[in-house]
Structures are given as C-alpha cells and as structure tokens.
Amino acid sequence: MGSANIAFHEVGRQAIFADPNWRGGHYWRAGVIPERGLAVARMVAHITYLSEQALTRKFGRRLRAAPIADPLAPFSDVFEVESYLHHQGSTFVRRFDANSYVTITRAMDHFDLAAEAGGDLAAAFRGTPTRFCLVSFSSDWLFPTQESRAIVRALNQVAANVSFVEIETDKGHDAFLLDEPDFHRTVAGFLAGSAEHAGLG
Numbered sequence: 223m224g225s226a227n228i229a230f231h232e233v234g235r236q237a238i239f240a241d242p243n244w245r246g247g248h249y250w251r252a253g254v255i256p257e258r259g260l261a262v263a264r265m266v267a268h269i270t271y272l273s274e275q276a277l278t279r280k281f282g283r284r285l286r287a288a289p290i291a292d293p294l295a296p297f298s299d300v301f302e303v304e305s306y307l308h309h310q311g312s313t314f315v316r317r318f319d320a321n322s323y324v325t326i327t328r329a330m331d332h333f334d335l336a337a338e339a340g341g342d343l344a345a346a347f348r349g350t351p352t353r354f355c356l357v358s359f360s361s362d363w364l365f366p367t368q369e370s371r372a373i374v375r376a377l378n379q380v381a382a383n384v385s386f387v388e389i390e391t392d393k394g395h396d397a398f399l400l401d402e403p404d405f406h407r408t409v410a411g412f413l414a415g416s417a418e419h420a421g422l423g
Contacts, residue, residue, distance in 0.1 A: 223331050227364060230270055231327040234263030238320050247321055260320045261311030268310045273361035273394030277303060343372070344379035354384040355412040357398075357405060364395040385412065 241259030243249050249256055272280075281303040339346035354377055358370040367388050377384040389404045391397045398405060 223333060224369065227270075228331045230266055231331055234266050235324050235327060237262035237266070238324060244320070247324070249320070255315065256320045257315045260315045260318070260323060261308075263323060264314035264318075265307040265311045268307060270364045271394060271396045273363070273392055275361060275392035276394050276396075279392070281306065343376040347377055347382055348380045350380070350382055352382070353412075353416055354382060355408070356384065356386045357408055358386075358388045359393065359395065359397045359402075359405075360388055360390045361392045362395045362397065 238244055238256050238259035241256030243252075243254040244256040244259060245252060245254075269277075281301070284302045285300055286302055286305055335346045336343040356370045356374055358365070358367040360367065370386065370388070374384055374386045387404075387408050389397070389402065389408070391402055391404075393400055393402065
C-alpha cells in the first residue's frame with residue numbers, strides 16, 4: 223500500500239473520528255452511527271477510484287438541473303459532481319459499518335508482503351506454484367502501473383509463471399467494474415489458459 227493510499231485512508235478515518243456520533247467506536251451502544259463522518263470517508267475514497275478524465279467526461283463543470291435558491295451560498299450543492307459524491311456517501315452509510323471501515327483500511331495500510339520476507343518481495347514469492355495474471359490500467363493512480371511492474375519483476379526473479387498487461391483507458395481504478403473489452407478479454411484468456419493448464423479444458 224503506497225503512501226498516497228495510506229494518506230487518503232487516514233483522511234477518511236479522521237472524518238469518522240470527528241463525527242460526534244463516533245463515541246470512540248462504541249456508537250452502537252447508543253443506537254447511533256457516525257453517519258456524516260462515514261459518508262465523507264466514502265466521498266474521499268470514491269474520488270480515488272476515478273481519473274481526472276473520467277470525472278471531466280462524466281461531470282465537467284455542469285451545474286445541477288434542479289433550481290438552486292442561491293448558487294453562491296457556501297453550503298449549496300451546486301455542481302453535479304458534488305451531488306454525485308453526496309449520493310455515494312449517503313448510500314454507503316446504509317450498507318457499511320464505520321468500525322469495519324476503520325479496521326479494513328488499517329489492515330490494508332499495514333499489509334506489506336515484502337516486509338514479511340525480510341524486505342525482499344521476490345523472496346515472498348519463491349517456490350510459488352501459482353500462475354499469476356497482473357492487469358493495470360493506465361489512468362489508475364490508486365494502484366499505478368509501476369507498482370504492478372514491481373510485482374512482475376519480483377515474480378520474474380523467482381521464475382514464477384506470470385503474465386502482465388497494462389490496459390490503456392481513461393476510466394481510472396474503477397475500469398475493472400466498467401465495460402472495458404480489453405480487460406474482459408485478458409481475464410477470459412487467462413481463465414481459459416488456467417483451465418487448460420489444469421486439464422479441465
């Protein structure tokens with residue numbers, strides 16, 4: 223997990239901790255949830271899933287269609303991208319627990335496969351029988367291509383069976399959830415090859 227990811231996670235956690243309903247993580251005892259903080263955490267995280275090009279294409283600087291009483295008021299929800307983020311935040315709090323969010327992001331921050339192998343990422347993969355397929359997206363700044371290439375180099379050092387492809391797209395990290403034909407073909411080809419390798423084809 224890179225420093226930028228850890229930083230964004232920390233901003234999200236601090237938003238949760240600053241919510242008056244956080245109550246040191248014991249909000250459930252009072253039958254409340256740190257709704258505002260968790261919504262902000264989701265909004266911050268969601269920005270990292272997209273690229274600048276994707277945000278511009280989807281929203282640009284378009285204003286909301288609904289009439290706004292005072293578009294210059296500091297708390298007005300004026301732009302479509304603002305409305306979108308608020309929607310992402312409000313729907314997230316209805317299906318996710320704040321303590322779980324804090325715990326999962328902390329676990330992600332602390333996971334370091336190389337550290338578990340004395341700082342040598344290649345050593346962590348030594349002797350692996352697994353076939354690997356790494357896919358990166360050119361506009362993904364959450365998990366950028368150079369990080370995937372570092373994993374590929376480590377796998378190559380121990381002669382692991384690895385394939386790698388960088389897919390050109392402006393959709394950002396969320397490209398794997400969207401209609402991205404090159405990604406679908408890559409995964410389908412890898413799974414077909416895995417089945418053949420296992421004698422299931």
